[in-house]
Amino acid sequence: MSIADKVHAYRNSDLAIIARRALENLLEERITRVAFVILAIILLMGLIGPAIAPYSYNTQQTTDDGDLMRYAEPSLEHPLGTNDRGEDVLSRLLYGARATLITGLLAGGLMMTIGLTVGMTAGYVGGRTESFLMRFVDFMYGIPFIPFAIVLITFFGAGFYTTVAILGLVLWRFIARVIRSQVLQINQRPYIMAARATGASTPWIMRKHILPNIANMAALFFAMGVGLAILEQAGLSFIGVTDPFTPTWGIMIRNANQAGRIAEAWWWTFPPGIMIALTVLSLYLLGRGYEGSSDDEVVV
């Protein structure tokens, strides 16, 4: 098979068609178009941010006289001023985009993988497996996330990837629940019964008939999962139980708050918070767009 054929086959595969159609629906509404553009800019920041940052994120800036530039107000040289250690805030923000996005995407991916597996298995296999898996999900729901993460981090230490793992391994619970109920609905459809009657194997039905039908929803939950992971990671950073040397946006807010100058050094406090809010809001609006195009329920 030539490469052109492969590309052609891919373009006509179920998932590609579904993705294309979903994207078209998504871009119909103005608000989701705005969200899409904002997300694209933030992703670009994560990709090339460190390369276009004017300074290194931990270089202490000095004036011509050699004095440390602490709390310098925004200027042409330092568009977002400097912080208590004399580091350029804009550079830290750009480096922080990468660290924050990596956390969100990895933890979101982990959440979706576990949530999808557990939800699909529970929904399709049913019986004892289902009630065991769903009791387990109930148990996971009983975990107060922030206190639990704090206790775990006390043990395993505050590493960057430790935080990602904890986020991913706990927060998948909401995905599993919704995917299961979705699969339960799809199970009742005639074409699934027809496939089963003609002797199709479970993996085949799952891949060919169920997965394409929940692909949209899975993508929606991936987006929401990324947003949730970024929010919770910022919270943990703020408390001071994550790796303090990776300049995520959450760490920046923590540092500003610790310095006790949240109002005076507004150029330091506000940009990282606004970036987090913009990212989470855009992801949420994208998710809402998926649902909004089909019916008039608003996703909560």
Place this chain on the structure above:
Amino acid sequence: MSRLSYFVRRTAITVGLIFLVASALFFFFRAMPGDYSSLLIQQGMNPEQIAQLRADWGLDEPIYVQYYEYITNLLTGNAGQSFRFSQPVWELVAPRILNSFVLVAPAITATYIVGGLFGAYIGRRRGSPLEKSGIISVSVFHSIPDFFLGIMLIALFSSTLGIFPTSGMLSPATMLQVQDQAYWQRFLLPEFWRHYTLPFMTVLLYFMQYPTLIMRNSVVEVSDQEYLHYHRLKGLPESKLLRKIIRHASLPVITLYPISLAASISGLVLIEVVFNWPGIGQLLVSSVLARDFPVIQFVFLIAATWVIIGNFLVDLLYGVLDPRVSVAGDED
């Protein structure tokens, strides 16, 4: 299965879960590298003293004896000694549970009342610009990290305008004055309410999204039902119609209320830290930084119990409010 046996079964499961969490915490903290005595060596004790201490604390006993002691102590309200404050953990934690509760319970309740009414209002104006901007604004507040929302409020109302104090529950001077009075009396001081306003507003703005959107969805759904067309044809004014709709649409919001109350413990930790509110969340964080393990262990147990009991109450509430809910349990 009868209603009573359902209740008994759910109660047993709830108690079992709390017991499970308590046990898991015990073994988890015991599996830590080194034991409690290793923390004391750093404080400059000689080996004889350490051996004495280990014997006093029962650290030489086999693990199942220690576990038995731990469980019986918990049942009698003895949660050990805080390393940091050298006082019983329970005495340290009890007033803080009250402080957390005083903050979160009224705030979440207000969130549900305000959010529910707002949701009903915009739900009735479906398709209007007001509905759209309403949905977006509650979503914006929920996208801002709660602690950052608190920081913004502090920057605006405390640092810039100087209307409200930045942190704490009472100023240190007042704290000394009320020391000898009954605990509840401090909640009556005007100064307490000035400290209370900003954390309360943070909770309100951050958690508004759930009740607003759910009420809006529910109102939209109920508004389409036929008996409402009948009432409208009958000429019922909008205000009376709205009252009818709210009564029918509020079930999902009411059932979500205890879930939110239980789940809010997690977000509460951050809000307490921002405002330096002397609740259990703030205690947990400061204990982690001081590695005060008995306190961490107990506060986590309290937080987990809070959630477990909250979920238990929700299940019971579902059964009472909606008779269609199957009491058989395992099927949804």
